[in-house]
Amino acid sequence: MKLGLFAIFSLFVLMIVPIYAEVTTITLEKIFYIVDEEISFSGTENEGDKMVTVIVKDPNGNPEVLSDFSDSEGKYETIPQSVKNIFSINGIYNVTAFVDKIEEGITMQLEFDGEKVFKVPDFVLQLKSISDYSVEVEKTITFTASLEDSSVGDVVFSLRNQPIGATIDPSSGKFVWTIPGKYGSFQDVDYSFDIVVNSEAQEDRENITITVKKAYDEPETTEPETTEPETTEPETTEPETTEPETTEPEPKELEIPAPFVDEAKEPQSYVDRYINEASYKKWFDDNYPEYSSIYEAIGLEEPIIEEPEFGECGEGTKLIDGKCTIVAIQSKGGGCLIATAAYDSEMAPQIQFLREIRDNQLMNTDSGISFMTGFNQFYYSFSPTIADMQRENPIFKEAVKLWITPLLSSLSVMSYAESESQVIGYGIGVILMNIGMYFVAPVMLFYGIRKVRRAKF
Numbered sequence: 001m002k003l004g005l006f007a008i009f010s011l012f013v014l015m016i017v018p019i020y021a022e023v024t025t026i027t028l029e030k031i032f033y034i035v036d037e038e039i040s041f042s043g044t045e046n047e048g049d050k051m052v053t054v055i056v057k058d059p060n061g062n063p064e065v066l067s068d069f070s071d072s073e074g075k076y077e078t079i080p081q082s083v084k085n086i087f088s089i090n091g092i093y094n095v096t097a098f099v100d101k102i103e104e105g106i107t108m109q110l111e112f113d114g115e116k117v118f119k120v121p122d123f124v125l126q127l128k129s130i131s132d133y134s135v136e137v138e139k140t141i142t143f144t145a146s147l148e149d150s151s152v153g154d155v156v157f158s159l160r161n162q163p164i165g166a167t168i169d170p171s172s173g174k175f176v177w178t179i180p181g182k183y184g185s186f187q188d189v190d191y192s193f194d195i196v197v198n199s200e201a202q203e204d205r206e207n208i209t210i211t212v213k214k215a216y217d218e219p220e221t222t223e224p225e226t227t228e229p230e231t232t233e234p235e236t237t238e239p240e241t242t243e244p245e246t247t248e249p250e251p252k253e254l255e256i257p258a259p260f261v262d263e264a265k266e267p268q269s270y271v272d273r274y275i276n277e278a279s280y281k282k283w284f285d286d287n288y289p290e291y292s293s294i295y296e297a298i299g300l301e302e303p304i305i306e307e308p309e310f311g312e313c314g315e316g317t318k319l320i321d322g323k324c325t326i327v328a329i330q331s332k333g334g335g336c337l338i339a340t341a342a343y344d345s346e347m348a349p350q351i352q353f354l355r356e357i358r359d360n361q362l363m364n365t366d367s368g369i370s371f372m373t374g375f376n377q378f379y380y381s382f383s384p385t386i387a388d389m390q391r392e393n394p395i396f397k398e399a400v401k402l403w404i405t406p407l408l409s410s411l412s413v414m415s416y417a418e419s420e421s422q423v424i425g426y427g428i429g430v431i432l433m434n435i436g437m438y439f440v441a442p443v444m445l446f447y448g449i450r451k452v453r454r455a456k457f
Contacts, residue, residue, distance in 0.1 A: 021045050021047035021050045022045060022046050022047075022098075022099060022104060023043060023045045023052060023098055023099055023105055023106050024043070024044050024045060024046055024074075024106070025043040025044045025106065026041055026042075026043040026054070026095065026097040026106050026107075026108055027041075027042060027108075028041065028042075028110075028119060029042065031119070031200055031201060032116045032117060032118035032201065033083050033116060033117045033118075034115060034116045035083045035084045035114075035115060036083070036084075037082075037083055038080035038081060038082055039080065039081060039083050039086065039117065040077055040078045040079065040080040040081070041054050041066065041078045041095065042075070042076060042077035042078070043075075043076060043097060043106070044073075044074045044075055044076070045070050045074045045099055046074055047070075047074060047099070048070060048071065048072045048073055049069065049070060049071070049072055050069070050070050050074075051067060051068075051069055051099070051373070051376050051377035051380065052067065052068055052069070052070055052076040052097055052098070052099055053065065053066075053097070053102075053372075053373050053376060054066040054067065054095065054097045055095070055096050055098075055102065055363075055369075056086055056093055056095050056110075057093060057094045057096075058087075058088070058089050058093055059089055059090075059091035059092055059093070060089065062359070063359065063363045063364075064086050065363065065372070066079070066081065067376050067380065069380070083117055087110075087112040089112070090113055090114050091112065092109055092110070092111055092120065093111070093112060093117075094107055095108050095110055098373070099373075100370075100373060101373075102366075102369055108120075113276075118200075118201050119200065119201070121199075121200050121201065121202055123149055123151075123152050123199075124148075124149065125147070125149075125152060125155070125197060125198075125199050125202040125203070125204050126147060126148040126149070126204050127145060127147060127148070127195060127197055127205070127206040128145070128147065128148055128206075129206065130143070130145060130195060130206050130208050132208060132209045132210065132211070133208075133209075133210045133211070134188075134210075134211040134213060135210060135211070135212060135213065136212070136213045136215070137179045137180070137181050137212060137213075137215045138178070138180070138181050139178070139179055140176065140177070140178040140179075141177050141178075141179070141210065142174065142175060142176045142177075143174075143175050144172065144173050144175070145157055145168065145173035145174075145175060145195045145206070146173060147197065152199055153199075154199055154200070155197050155198065155199040156170050156171075156197065156198045156199070157169065157170050157171070157172075157195070157196070158196045158197075158198070159175075159193060159194065159195065159196065160193060160194040160196055160205065160262055161193045161194060161259075161260075163177065163191045163193065163210075164180075165177060165179075165180065166193070168195065173195075173197070175195070177210070179212055181215075188211050188212065188213055188214050189211070189214075190209050190210070190211050190212075191210045191211075191212065192207060192208070192209045193207070194207050194208075194260075195207075203273070204279075254290060254291065254296075256297075256299050257297065257298050257299040258288055258291065258297040258298065260288075260297075261297070261298050261299075267298045267299065267300050268300075270298045271294055271298070274294040284297070336351065336383075337380075337383040337384055337386070338383050338386050338387055338390070338400065338404070339351055339404060339408075340387070341386075341387040341388075341390040341391055341397065341400075342397055342401040342404065343401070350408055353408065353411075353412075354408070354411070356415070357415065358372065360415075361414050361415070361417045361423055362414075362423065365420045365423045366420065367420060367423055367424050367427075368423050368427075371427065386400070406434075406438075407434060407438075410430050410433050411430060413426050413429065413430055414426050414430060
């Protein structure tokens with residue numbers, strides 16, 4: 001009896017005693033993920049062998065919970081999940097990784113645009129203004145491109161439409177160009193091109209013009225002397241004058257694609273920049289007003305956007321092309337491994353019930369989040385083994401299903417919890433109820449049977 005009470009007390013301590021480990025980093029392995037890919041979060045914590053919880057909150061504040069154990073060096077990586085299972089609403093998502101308290105975790109922001117997920121940069125990538133240069137042939141011109149914010153790291157410099165022989169160091173931004181003698185001319189020649197810098201999902205560019213001074217003077221030409229023949233002045237009559245006909249100049253034919261388009265680059269990337277970057281849109285609108293749209297400038301056909309028909313569809317369906325179409329219900333991560341193995345599906349009503357209690361009651365309060373953090377550390381230390389045993393032994397699976405049925409019934413009380421105090425009060429009641437069913441009642445039954453047997457003999 002004392003041993004049982006000690007075990008129960010130890011479980012309570014495990015759930016409520018804070019773990020003084022802290023998450024130090026959280027990151028993504030790729031710059032962006034498309035909807036058909038799987039995404040995972042990785043990073044480090046400063047203790048090692050700890051349960052790390054990752055909460056992804058959508059723009060409406062609805063949480064998605066992922067978790068994983070770190071290794072002995074403190075490195076962790078969540079189980080890969082389909083992007084479409086986690087990201088369903090366009091907008092900004094807050095991703096927080098923590099060990100004990102969510103307020104002590106590390107948060108990064110991701111953006112979902114309906115097609116891909118990418119990290120929201122915490123800096124503005126902007127090149128410093130670069131002056132134009134004038135240089136003579138067979139001379140070398142050099143300068144270093146730099147950023148307004150010198151603290152930005154992992155940047156890559158490059159050139160677009162540069163003259164032959166011009167180079168730039170991708171890391172330092174040092175530009176070098178030695179003007180060949182063959183570029184010599186009888187007049188000044190301008191070479192205009194772009195200095196480009198990229199970092200994560202951002203890009204900025206600065207246009208520069210280098211003028212190569214004329215190398216030769218044009219030869220002087222002398223006109224031959226001419227003598228005017230003697231002429232007698234004829235009688236002159238004033239000629240009739242007619243106004244010269246004026247013709248309107250023909251409109252200049254647009255160059256398709258526009259001069260700034262790099263044919264080696266994907267045309268859609270220009271559309272994406274125009275839509276997503278206000279500075280790039282202003283640059284295009286100010287410098288190329290002759291084009292009706294960015295699509296015309298890059299030689300793409302502008303898509304026709306049709307307004308969807310209005311209508312309402314029932315649960316489990318979605319309005320697609322004006323028709324109510326059945327859609328698959330996507331499951332969320334962080335499920336109950338033992339219950340899922342017992343009922344053979346994540347879509348079983350019992351699993352859906354547990355998921356609703358977790359998301360609607362526990363994860364909406366600070367005390368509920370703290371409880372789930374401690375519970376996950378304890379639960380995921382043995383649940384994968386139990387789930388595997390259920391799949392291998394049908395009799396054991398039925399026994400587990402029978403064993404967890406009272407637990408599911410008692411958890412129905414939590415559906416009435418709507419506030420922080422109610423979650424704590426109902427939660428303590430559910431815990432005491434399950435202690436009575438699973439520990440106290442069996443112990444009392446055991447001692448009762450033993451007492452009856454002794455009385456008979």
